[in-house]
Amino acid sequence: MAPHALSPAVRSEAGSPTPRQGQSEITVLASSRAVVKGRMTAATIVISTVTGKIQSIWESVLPASDFPAGTPYVDHSPHILMPGLVDAHVHLNEPGRTEWEGFWTGTRAAAFGGVTTVVDMPLNAIPPTTTVAGFEEKIAAAQGKCWVDVGFYGGIVPGNVEELKPLVKMGVRGFKGFLIDSGVDEFPAVSSEDISKVFRELADEPTTVMFHAEMIPPVTKSVGDDVQISEPPMVPSGPLDVYQTFLDSRPSTFETYAILEILSLAHLAPQLPLHIVHLSAVEAIPMLREARAKGVNITAETCPHYLSLAAEAIKKGDTRHKCCPPIRNQNNQDGLWSEMCRPDDSVIKTVVSDHSPCTPNLKLLPANVPGAIETTTKEGEGDFFSAWGGISSVGLGISVLWTEASTRKFTIEDVVRWCCLNTAKQVGLEHQKGDIAVGLDGDIAVFDEEAEFIVQPSTMLFRNKCSPYQGKALKGVVQETWLRGRKIHTREQGFIEKTGPAGQLLLEPRVKA
Numbered sequence: 001m002a003p004h005a006l007s008p009a010v011r012s013e014a015g016s017p018t019p020r021q022g023q024s025e026i027t028v029l030a031s032s033r034a035v036v037k038g039r040m041t042a043a044t045i046v047i048s049t050v051t052g053k054i055q056s057i058w059e060s061v062l063p064a065s066d067f068p069a070g071t072p073y074v075d076h077s078p079h080i081l082m083p084g085l086v087d088a089h090v091h092l093n094e095p096g097r098t099e100w101e102g103f104w105t106g107t108r109a110a111a112f113g114g115v116t117t118v119v120d121m122p123l124n125a126i127p128p129t130t131t132v133a134g135f136e137e138k139i140a141a142a143q144g145k146c147w148v149d150v151g152f153y154g155g156i157v158p159g160n161v162e163e164l165k166p167l168v169k170m171g172v173r174g175f176k177g178f179l180i181d182s183g184v185d186e187f188p189a190v191s192s193e194d195i196s197k198v199f200r201e202l203a204d205e206p207t208t209v210m211f212h213a214e215m216i217p218p219v220t221k222s223v224g225d226d227v228q229i230s231e232p233p234m235v236p237s238g239p240l241d242v243y244q245t246f247l248d249s250r251p252s253t254f255e256t257y258a259i260l261e262i263l264s265l266a267h268l269a270p271q272l273p274l275h276i277v278h279l280s281a282v283e284a285i286p287m288l289r290e291a292r293a294k295g296v297n298i299t300a301e302t303c304p305h306y307l308s309l310a311a312e313a314i315k316k317g318d319t320r321h322k323c324c325p326p327i328r329n330q331n332n333q334d335g336l337w338s339e340m341c342r343p344d345d346s347v348i349k350t351v352v353s354d355h356s357p358c359t360p361n362l363k364l365l366p367a368n369v370p371g372a373i374e375t376t377t378k379e380g381e382g383d384f385f386s387a388w389g390g391i392s393s394v395g396l397g398i399s400v401l402w403t404e405a406s407t408r409k410f411t412i413e414d415v416v417r418w419c420c421l422n423t424a425k426q427v428g429l430e431h432q433k434g435d436i437a438v439g440l441d442g443d444i445a446v447f448d449e450e451a452e453f454i455v456q457p458s459t460m461l462f463r464n465k466c467s468p469y470q471g472k473a474l475k476g477v478v479q480e481t482w483l484r485g486r487k488i489h490t491r492e493q494g495f496i497e498k499t500g501p502a503g504q505l506l507l508e509p510r511v512k513a
């Protein structure tokens with residue numbers, strides 16, 4: 001490439017603010033391997049330090065001498081430059097349950113793992129993001145505490161339909177509702193009537209409606225001439241600290257029944273994107289495929305835990321593995337991976353953490369499990385039914401996923417599709433996030449896919465160091481994380497503290513796809 005070809009590309013954009021004295025207007029990252037527009041290539045990426053946007057890309061490694069003297073330039077070869085990850089499902093729980101997780105700790109954990117955007121779930125904070133007032137409190141609580149960019153979902157609960165359009169205008173990136181008990185009182189489940197109202201209300205809005213798709217199938221019984229419908233309780237069928245007992249209490253039919261219910265109402269909003277969060281049961285896949293073939297606009301996500309852990313290996317009382325829907329058996333995991341082999345028509349488009357932490361006491365961990373705390377009472381120890389449901393993993397996702405995906409012959413491009421390109425699309429941020437392309441934010445993860453590490457408290461930056469991954473050897477290390485053209489974290493040096501929490505709140509309303 002002739003050096004003169006650079007001059008138009010490195011010119012700063014007209015009308016942009018001037019950089020501070022002595023600061024270069026651009027920063028350059030190069031590598032023999034980069035995932036640009038979803039494809040592996042050599043690349044030299046020029047990011048404006050003024051706008052934070054990617055200004056130009058060459059599909060070759062240009063030497064530093066091609067750039068003006070003093071331009072920060074690093075050739076990261078052979079490490080991979082990939083887009084910063086967009087984790088589209090994280091519970092940050094602030095305000096109200098900040099002792100479970102907060103903006104500061106949750107976004108630092110994200111940055112450690114190359115995640116440059118997280119999208120916060122509407123529940124577990126108090127208040128939940130189910131009203132305009134609740135969202136205002138969230139936004140206020142997040143100010144100045146975010147180390148990566150943060151978007152927000154709104155919540156759907158019985159009776160809040162009038163809040164939904166105003167929340168869209170305030171910039172929520174979608175909505176989540178539950179069809180089963182959510183685990184927190186302030187976020188009740190919705191009925192089919194509630195869903196019908198929501199679909200009518202949001203039918204033409206630029207948003208996505210997402211469901212925690214587990215539902216207890218009602219049982220019908222005849223009493224005289226009447227048919228009575230009731231929900232059976234989730235009754236344990238064995239010891240409470242045996243994982244299989246818990247798994248038996250939340251079978252795959254809970255997921256398939258919930259999805260059928262959602263599909264039966266989809267005609268009320270034919271244009272509205274629908275989405276199933278944290279899909280676990282493989283049995284739901286053919287149903288979703290059939291619906292999509294008929295034109296229903298529905299997608300699904302799954303999580304690293306469903307793709308890497310299996311019920312058979314969960315030890316007695318190890319409630320670090322409790323989540324809902326549950327981790328199922330190895331066959332189920334293999335089935336999810338088979339679906340991931342279909343890059344173009346898979347119903348599972350994204351992989352997200354569903355980082356849903358709590359304080360360690362609520363996990364009721366027996367003393368011999370790492371992450372346990374000393375408790376004065378042994379009551380309920382190891383009880384999978386009473387323990388908080390949720391897996392902590394934000395920032396570990398890419399390594400957990402790569403450890404498993406690489407043995408199954410998937411590529412880094414696949415990971416980028418699941419965790420960057422498609423997650424950005426899911427939340428309407430594809431014009432800004434999730435890819436290395438001119439005009440997008442200069443969010444980059446520098447990934448060494450050969451390096452390995454053991455998960456320890458020092459590699460779990462979330463607030464409560466209690467995760468089923470502790471002690472596991474993982475493959476793939478994020479060496480550096482860049483947010484809008486600024487290096488914010490390196491594995492060697494930690495956080496670039498002088499940069500401070502440079503994350504922005506992503507509140508620009510979505511536009512219709």
Ligand SMILES: NC(=O)N[C@H]1NC(=O)NC1=O
Pocket residue numbers: 091123124182183184212322323324325356389390391
């Ligand atoms: N309330 C809450 O965060 N629940 C999450 N935890 C989990 O395991 N599944 C969820 O939906």
Ligand SMILES: [Zn+2]
Pocket residue numbers: 212277278324
């Ligand atoms: Zn959920």
Ligand SMILES: [Zn+2]
Pocket residue numbers: 089091121354355356
């Ligand atoms: Zn969740």
